[in-house]
Amino acid sequence: MAENGNTNAKISCRNISKTFIQKGSQKVHVLEDISLDVEENEFVVILGPGQCGKSTLLRIMAGLETPTTGSVVINGKEVDGPGQDRGLVFQSYMLFAWRTVMGNVEMGPKLRGVGKEERRKVAQHYIDMVGLQGFESKFPHQLSGGMKQRVGIARAYANQPEVMLLDEPFGQLDAQTRIYMEQETVRIWEQEKRTVIFVTNNIDEALYLGDRIICMEGKLPGRIREVYEVNLPRPRKFTDHEFLKLRHEITEASELTL
Numbered sequence: 001m002a003e004n005g006n007t008n009a010k011i012s013c014r015n016i017s018k019t020f021i022q023k024g025s026q027k028v029h030v031l032e033d034i035s036l037d038v039e040e041n042e043f044v045v046i047l048g049p050g051q052c053g054k055s056t057l058l059r060i061m062a063g064l065e066t067p068t069t070g071s072v073v074i075n076g077k078e079v080d081g082p083g084q085d086r087g088l089v090f091q092s093y094m095l096f097a098w099r100t101v102m103g104n105v106e107m108g109p110k111l112r113g114v115g116k117e118e119r120r121k122v123a124q125h126y127i128d129m130v131g132l133q134g135f136e137s138k139f140p141h142q143l144s145g146g147m148k149q150r151v152g153i154a155r156a157y158a159n160q161p162e163v164m165l166l167d168e169p170f171g172q173l174d175a176q177t178r179i180y181m182e183q184e185t186v187r188i189w190e191q192e193k194r195t196v197i198f199v200t201n202n203i204d205e206a207l208y209l210g211d212r213i214i215c216m217e218g219k220l221p222g223r224i225r226e227v228y229e230v231n232l233p234r235p236r237k238f239t240d241h242e243f244l245k246l247r248h249e250i251t252e253a254s255e256l257t258l
């Protein structure tokens with residue numbers, strides 16, 4: 001099945017290009033020939049500066065946008081829209097303001113018709129996993145940014161997706177909370193292994209999290225510039241010699257600023 005690339009891949013992008021037609025029928029060529037295979041349980045980070053097409057690529061994987069050419073394949077099947085097999089976490093928390101933490105996390109199973117007792121059990125498991133036990137009946141406005149993003153992560157997991165797609169989920173958090181959430185992300189991923197694709201413009205975050213870093217070109221149309229394997233044991237240390245060496249290499253080779 002050559003057209004699907006690596007048949008062992010959990011999710012594959014095959015020759016994806018995307019052109020948007022903006023106001024006044026102006027064309028914006030956002031992605032050019034992106035091919036990527038992600039293995040089951042692999043943690044892949046897509047790294048690039050603002051406006052290089054990262055979010056568009058993730059939205060195509062999520063089935064929220066259609067590629068102009070190419071396709072996304074999950075478990076050998078072509079994606080033709082959003083699906084429960086993919087859990088999404090965005091930078092803006094996208095929580096239901098009028099629902100409690102429990103109400104937000106159990107929403108997915110509820111929509112799928114899972115009975116109350118069972119969905120509460122599942123939701124509680126993921127609320128516990130993200131460390132929000134005791135906050136089940138709070139509303140989003142009663143939570144800090146980090147806590148809101150924990151709800152977003154628990155809500156995505158509650159659908160028990162095979163692939164987690166995260167788009168700069170910690171971009172709105174202060175530096176300290178962000179590092180804490182990165183540590184939590186690794187802990188959760190080690191506890192509940194999933195295939196993860198994580199978009200960021202932050203090189204330290206990419207190196208802390210990823211098994212592999214997909215570096216995008218710094219300008220449109222977005223292309224994969226380079227792929228780095230990060231063979232460092234977890235939990236990683238920002239001050240570790242090998243960490244800093246790879247950080248230097250990526251920074252030198254890219255247009256990212258320190």
Ligand SMILES: Nc1ncnc2c1ncn2[C@@H]1O[C@H](COP(=O)(O)OP(=O)(O)OP(=O)(O)O)[C@@H](O)[C@H]1O
Nearest residue numbers: 020021022028030049050051052053054055056057
């Ligand atoms: N629906 C759309 N219609 C028209 N243009 C779009 C649309 N979505 C994205 N774009 C354009 O695509 C380009 C890349 O945007 P995208 O959000 O994918 O980049 P990004 O790397 O994720 O940026 P950031 O890190 O700033 O979010 C931008 O120039 C944007 O204006």
